[in-house]
Amino acid sequence: MTEGTLEIDRISKRYGAKVALDGVSFDVRAGELFGFVGSNGAGKTTTMRIALGVLAADGGEVRFGGRKITHETRTHIGYMPEERGLYPKMKVLDQLVYLAELHGLSANEAHRNAENWIGRLGLAERRKDEVQKLSLGNQQRVQLAAALVHDPAVLVLDEPFSGLDPLAVDVMSGVLREKAAAGVPVVFSSHQLDLVERLCDRVGIIRSGRMVAVGTVAELTAGGGSKLVVTAPGAQPGWAAGLPGVRVLEEGATTVLGLDPSADDQAVLAAALATGPVTEFSRRRRSLTELFRDAVSDKGER
Ligand SMILES: Nc1ncnc2c1ncn2[C@@H]1O[C@H](COP(=O)(O)OP(=O)(O)OP(=O)(O)O)[C@@H](O)[C@H]1O
Numbered sequence: 001m002t003e004g005t006l007e008i009d010r011i012s013k014r015y016g017a018k019v020a021l022d023g024v025s026f027d028v029r030a031g032e033l034f035g036f037v038g039s040n041g042a043g044k045t046t047t048m049r050i051a052l053g054v055l056a057a058d059g060g061e062v063r064f065g066g067r068k069i070t071h072e073t074r075t076h077i078g079y080m081p082e083e084r085g086l087y088p089k090m091k092v093l094d095q096l097v098y099l100a101e102l103h104g105l106s107a108n109e110a111h112r113n114a115e116n117w118i119g120r121l122g123l124a125e126r127r128k129d130e131v132q133k134l135s136l137g138n139q140q141r142v143q144l145a146a147a148l149v150h151d152p153a154v155l156v157l158d159e160p161f162s163g164l165d166p167l168a169v170d171v172m173s174g175v176l177r178e179k180a181a182a183g184v185p186v187v188f189s190s191h192q193l194d195l196v197e198r199l200c201d202r203v204g205i206i207r208s209g210r211m212v213a214v215g216t217v218a219e220l221t222a223g224g225g226s227k228l229v230v231t232a233p234g235a236q237p238g239w240a241a242g243l244p245g246v247r248v249l250e251e252g253a254t255t256v257l258g259l260d261p262s263a264d265d266q267a268v269l270a271a272a273l274a275t276g277p278v279t280e281f282s283r284r285r286r287s288l289t290e291l292f293r294d295a296v297s298d299k300g301e302r
Pocket residue numbers: 015018020038039040041042043044045046047082301302
């Protein structure tokens with residue numbers, strides 16, 4: 001299957017009277033790692049299940065490479081469900097081989113791929129163990145291997161990082177980046193916003209079944225002014241009060257100032273220098289976490 005963009009186009013879904021998705025659209029481009037974030041119950045799992053085709057949308061369409069996803073193209077998607085879907089009593093290697101064969105690989109290819117991912121994901125010593133006897137983190141590694149074992153053209157992962165230790169997070173991050181670099185559109189949901197900010201090329205924020213922001217982290221955090229961190233050891237409290245477009249957010253050994261887009265940072269530097277030496281003067285843009293709080297504030301989801 002060739003490279004392409006995964007397009008989620010105006011999908012909607014109701015559960016009875018509850019509107020879970022209301023015209024959700026976003027693209028995950030070939031070679032892109034896309035972070036899908038939103039509060040509990042915002043609609044992430046519903047969107048991903050529809051993208052995979054295990055759940056039917058009431059409206060809208062999902063396309064890959066310009067074509068509507070069909071039963072055949074669906075087998076080219078690697079999916080990691082939130083409710084981990086492994087066979088508890090099956091051994092790790094047997095399970096991966098079985099899943100690869102189910103996706104149409106020959107016995108030889110299935111074995112080769114299964115052993116490859118077992119090695120890559122640090123599961124070599126567990127390959128003959130039943131899945132149910134593994135720790136949760138290792139079960140998750142097997143689940144990732146299960147999503148990858150058939151060489152998918154698209155990866156859709158529901159909270160792949162939850163419950164992983166820092167080393168496993170590094171392994172997972174590396175594998176996802178590598179797949180993206182190989183031209184696979186990769187979308188994953190997560191509540192770990194620092195990780196999403198660090199890892200993803202683009203991010204989409206969903207709130208109550210609607211996309212409220214889509215873009216690179218730099219694009220999304222560019223608006224709304226920025227912060228300046230100033231350390232001027234000789235400064236007296238109130239040194240920055242009254243500077244145009246400047247709000248004092250924190251004052252102490254280090255002062256944190258909120259700057260409106262119109263504020264003149266050089267005037268702030270001059271005011272700081274007027275108090276004596278300045279040992280730190282740096283801009284800090286909004287973090288994804290701050291942006292997220294603003295984007296989803298004032299309403300719970302459930
Ligand atoms: N099978 C179902 N029947 C009825 N309502 C459902 C069903 N599945 C999900 N919902 C509702 O649809 C909304 C979206 O749920 P969804 O699981 O997609 O959210 P989510 O963003 O994945 O949440 P979380 O971060 O908690 O996993 C929620 O209000 C949820 O209660």
